[in-house]
Amino acid sequence: MLELIFFNVTNGLIVGAFYALMAIGLSLILNLSGVINFAHGGFLVIGGYLAYVLTPYIGFWGALIVSPLLTAMIGIAVEWLLIRRLYGRDPLYGLLLTFGLAFIIEDGTRQIWGANGLPVSVPAALMSSLSSRFFFITGYRMFMVATVAIVVALLFVLLRYTRVGVRIRAGTLDLETVAALGVNVRALRSFNFAVGIFLAGLAGVLAGGQLGLEPTMGDGLLMPSFIAIIVGGVGSLTGTLVGGLLIGVAAGLTAVVFPSASDAVMYVIMAIVLLVRPRGLFGEEGMLA
């Protein structure tokens, strides 16, 4: 029993790391631009499909880098054309616009690549398990965790030590002053959005190797991301990271005793957090009321 719990906690951390990757991208966009990106799952799907298209030409590792970049470029185009006009407006509009965008992306991917799932193969080097006992820790999942860890670390370095990173962080607290100080806020927002979408695209590539690649695969990953943000605290990336891991572990533990509830447990956690400590675990009071 103890071993079962230990396995599930470890497994939960692996799953949680993936949720965290999605959620951090979403959080970045939410913090600076005030837009709830309902289309985040759609960008994940785009990332996955682009990787599928690119892999025969540049291999899995090439696709891992290039696909998120391409997705980020699409993200910039979307931001420039559509999302930019919504800044400063009621968050309802951002939600609705991205809601509509999600429809378009799902239909578009279905139109281009068909409704049926596509098989994505993962390089053989990553296929084997760590050991017979720890069979669920496959090379691929370790690679996924490693990727998430590296990317998150790079992100924190970016935000803490580079000029643009500091500006982004300042912008989440007080965008008006940052603009008044002469920073090109438009470019900053675009860049921020691109980074968020890059993370979504990367999540898509990783997901493709683990799950079946099909047009609706982003839907199931969107809600956990929202919840990770709420639980961790809006405005805090560390919080989002912790939130994602927490949800993953909670779902894993619940699967041991009460499997049918493993889906619902994250909503329960969110409801509790919202009622008891509405700012979230690491959030600041007053962020987005």
Added chain:
Amino acid sequence: MIEKLAGFTLDRRTFVKAGGIAALSQVAAPFIITARGETAFKIGVDEPLTGTYAAPGKNEVLGCQIAVDELNAKNGILGRKIEMLTEDSTSGDAGTAVQKARKLIERDNVNLLVGNVNSALSQAMAQVSNEKGVMHIVPGGHTDPITGTDCKWNVFRVCNTTRMEANAVCSLLFKTYGKKWHFITPDYAFGHTLFQGCEADLKKLGGTVTGNELTPLGTTDFSAYLIKARAANPDVLVVLVQGNDMVNCLKQISQFGIDKQIHVAGTQQELEAVEAMPPQARVGVWMFEWYWKQAPGTPGLDAFIATVRKRTGGKVPTARHWFGYVTVHSYALACEKAKSTEGKTVAKALGGLELPPEVKLQPNKVYFREGDHQLMLSAFVGELLQKGDGDPENLFKVNSIVSGDSIAPTVEETGCKMQMPS
């Protein structure tokens, strides 16, 4: 100054208003439909074309379309041409499916309603078709009550019931692999009845259930459940999840190497799902409801495969294509037999109807059972192949084709008490 501003504003407003009315009238115009030909036979197809079930849904629709075209080439039904109307029921919104069914019945006056893939939507539509007294054939919805406790005089079903699926594989699995089984079951009505069927069969044979993991629909990560399954050390891991869940589960099973330690098997498997899996994931013993690669000499089979290949750009037919094909042809045959298009007469003719060789496309007797309106179709039991055998799409090795009436529960057992209309 303010008037000028107001004048300008009013002008723009009027322009926008006018533009709005012009746009609306553009949308309204197509509604004014020209009078439809009175004599055409109408078949209304209400299937999922978007969402999770889009792939099987589209294939069923294509199967219907192929049958309609074949019939029209031979002068239609009772000398009247057939017109096929297709609507998107969506994959999960019963409200829309019901609304489309009403539209097809009320506005378009269809003679036959076809649908759905989703069991819940099929049942919702069956209520409407029964209310209106229109013939209704369910091609791909598997839940047992459709031809069981909820059977209706105007509703017929082509695909298997969950009970039939369980009965098809269980004794084979027990004999070949062992008596301790662990289940991964999708947590909704279809999954539950499928599990109940398997559990009952297993108990009858003298086996044990080491555990039943109920997985929420849309689960992408099965690792927690696989950990538990592995710990229980069963002889067979029975995977009952379908569609994308099946793809993810098998993918993870092969990634974790579980298939090397435990025999993997299940009941229903579909070519759509298999083609979405990477080769390493194609493991285990399953049943297909119909499979394209059969013994040479099966009448009508090659022609059917050729037609589907032509219309899908080279892909082979799946069970879903066959469901749609059988649906329309069965209805046509019933109408010809009854020499009528009136609902109750056709229903009586369809009950007990046996499919001719070029429609059933398989050995064994295939017919609609009169007591519950369930088609007695065969089960193709076999194993998945990692590499295509002879054809890249031949991914399943059929070991036996079990006849439908040998695996179906009796009419009493299904709980069907058919209420014939007065």
Added chain:
Amino acid sequence: MTADQRKHLAVLAAIWAALLFAPYWMPLFGGYTALGSRVLVLGLGAMSLNFLLGFTGVLSFGHAAWFGLGAYACGLALKHIALSTPLGLLAGTLVGGVAGALLGTLLVRRRGIYFAMVTIAFGQVFYYIAFQWLSLTGGDDGLRGFARQPLHFGLFQIDLLHNDIYFYYFVLFCFAIAVGLMAFILRSPFGRTMIAIRENERRARFLGIPVELHIWIAFALSCFFMAFAGSLYALLNNFADPRMLHYSLSGDFVIMAVMGGMRTFWGPLLGAIVFVVLQDYISSVTVNWMSFIGLLIVLVVLFFPRGFLGMLRPRRAA
């Protein structure tokens, strides 16, 4: 009467005339009576949401929960308690409304995105319960086995089940009651206070208005209306399923409200008409209807954020 009042009455008369004669002019345009009933029910849902969203300024993105609860309660009442349509409606409205009122007490301190997220969370919990509690709700297969019952008036009865046109008028009658009640509330001092809170919450608070209490009452009322609409929906379909509780349906209601004009009274009905009819029509014509609907939403948000009716109203001096 002033010219304005006359215009107002004329518009109202036109709307009601169109609604009253719908079963007769709709088929000319390829419509059908069941479509009209569906538009009315979903329109009522959108208007109920707008009661909260447009007039109090509170964003609830999980309002379908009350809609679905109403639908299930109505179905269960018809199935297990009594074969009576009015009882089913009453049961549905009460259950959904009371649940909303109770849960509303927990929500009123939050605003904005938090409020939206909590409502989504609660909606999903109900969705999950409906999915899991198989013996009661039928789970994924949905709640079946009930149907609209004829209305008994002693000497005669009206068959709602087999006659679509009778049912349409029944729905219209219910719609009229609900809408009349809504209009009455909005015109009352309470309604005025709601609008004041929407316009400037802080100022309202300074004026001594118990803001939380008002928001809670508005929330509860909108839940009752929503549950009423949900019950009608169950009667329309003779069916209740978990999707009626899902946040995507909530999203649909929000879109209808925004598209038609969030801050107007009749806007959401117009939004519902456009949305439902368009979706019905486009999905028959092309498989890619999702792209069209998505595009429509994007365009509305970018260029017509105040909705169709909102556009027609002159912009008030800020």
